[in-house]
Amino acid sequence: MVSSNCSTDDSFKYTLYGCIFSMVFVLGLISNCVAIYIFICTLKVRNETTTYMLNLAISDLLFVLTLPFRIYYFAIKDWPFGDIVFKISVTLFYTNMYGSIFFLTCISVDRFLAIVHPFRSKTLRTKRNAKIVCVAVWITVIAGSVPASFFQSTSHRNGSEGQPLKTCFENFSEATWRTYLSRIVIFIEIVGFFIPLILNVTCSTMVLRTLNKPVTLSRNKLSKNKVLRMILVHLVIFCFCFVPYNITLILYSLMRTQTWINCSVITAVRTMYPITLCIAVSNCCFDPIIYYFTSDSIQNSIKKKHRSTRRRDSRFSETQISDNFIQHGLQTLKAKIFDNESTI
Known part of the structure; x- marks a missing residue:
């Protein structure tokens, strides 16, 4: 049992969540909108890998769009948006996290088949099969995320001035953890x-x-x-974003089910959980790096855009130079005419 004398102050998480989620919202919104635009509008040839990447970018974007609600809550410590928006936010959080893990795994398996078994995998590595896999991933992560939202709901508490406030994303009872949440954690882990x-x-x-x-x-x-x-970037981002959080989640579940009585361990876990959660959420910003290093077509698309921009800039500068040259010639001609007129 957890000792009743074991008290931990983790109020720093509200400021941490507010700052990190705001950064992730801005960077994730821009980078994933650009990525989706490239996948849909710029790429002329789409393969299996870009199919997985497009679905990963959509998953990231859906989650990023829910972050303003969380930012508001952690800043004000009140949830005025209702239970439905809360459940959608929770569902999209887990859908994004484990959807990202699955889609990154699909990219890794696809690369494995293409390099290790290039001939035998030709019948497997098709765009049709990639779309089927993506549909299966979406069904799996949504089916696994929706139950988690049912066990999380808003609760009421009084604010510092006595006004009623709604809390969410926290303060679940030990009985809920022992009965339901610990089993969900075991399954999703x-x-x-x-x-x-x-x-x-x-x-x-x-x-x-x-x-x-x-x-x-x-x-x-x-x-x-x-x-x-490509492999190095993929593994570093995967391990950096997801390994710390998921290991901490297991320890956090053990703590909340009152498996430990060690106060120092409980303090460490309560401190690490918000930090590792912020790192996991930051995968929305790191995924576009994987797009760039994994797909030659994306690199070529960005390079073409850069070259076309440089051409426009060079044409503009050439036009400016020619205009300046013409203006200088006209001024010189006018000066000569004026000199000739003054000498007559």
Whole structure:
């Protein structure tokens, strides 16, 4: 049982959430809107990988659009938006987090099939199958996220001046944790985190082993370095965003089900949980980095945009130079005419 004398002040989380969520909202909104625009309007050729990326960007954007409600709540400590908006916000939070994990895993598995089994995977790696996988991912994460929102609801408390306030995203009873939430955590950790983590690490390891074989050493060194950089960026972002939070969530669940009595551990977990949650939410900003390093078509699209912008700028500067040259010539001609007239 958790000792009743074990008290921890984690009020810093309100300021932390407000600041980090505001940054994630701005950066995530811009980057994911740009990514979706590139996927839909700019890319002429879409493959399996870009299908997964487009769905990942949509998942990120949906979550980012709910952040202003959370920012308001953590700033004011009151929820005036009602239970329906609250449940939608909770559902989209878990849908984004575990949807991101699944879609990143799909990208990793797709890369594994393309490099390790390029011929045998031709029938599997089709755009139609990629769309089917994306639909299955959406159904899975929504089905797993909706129940979590049913166990979270707003509750009433009195503010500092005695006014009634609604709280949410926190303060669930120990009985709710022991009866329902701990089981949900076990399920989502196994299905939504550990299995994808194993798949990501295994696929990346197999790709690295394949690239280091003597047969592949003679290939283009530049393309090989690009694949290695792609794998490194993918794994670093996946592990940085999701490993700390999911491990802390397990420890937090053990704490809330009164499995521990150690106050120092409880203090550490209560301190780490808000920090790791903010890191997990920041995946909305890091995912576009994966888009850039994973897809050659996206890099080419951005480079084309950059080249066209430079061409427009160069044309504009050339026009400016020619205009200045003409104006200078006219002024010189006028000066000469004026000098000739004054000497007559």
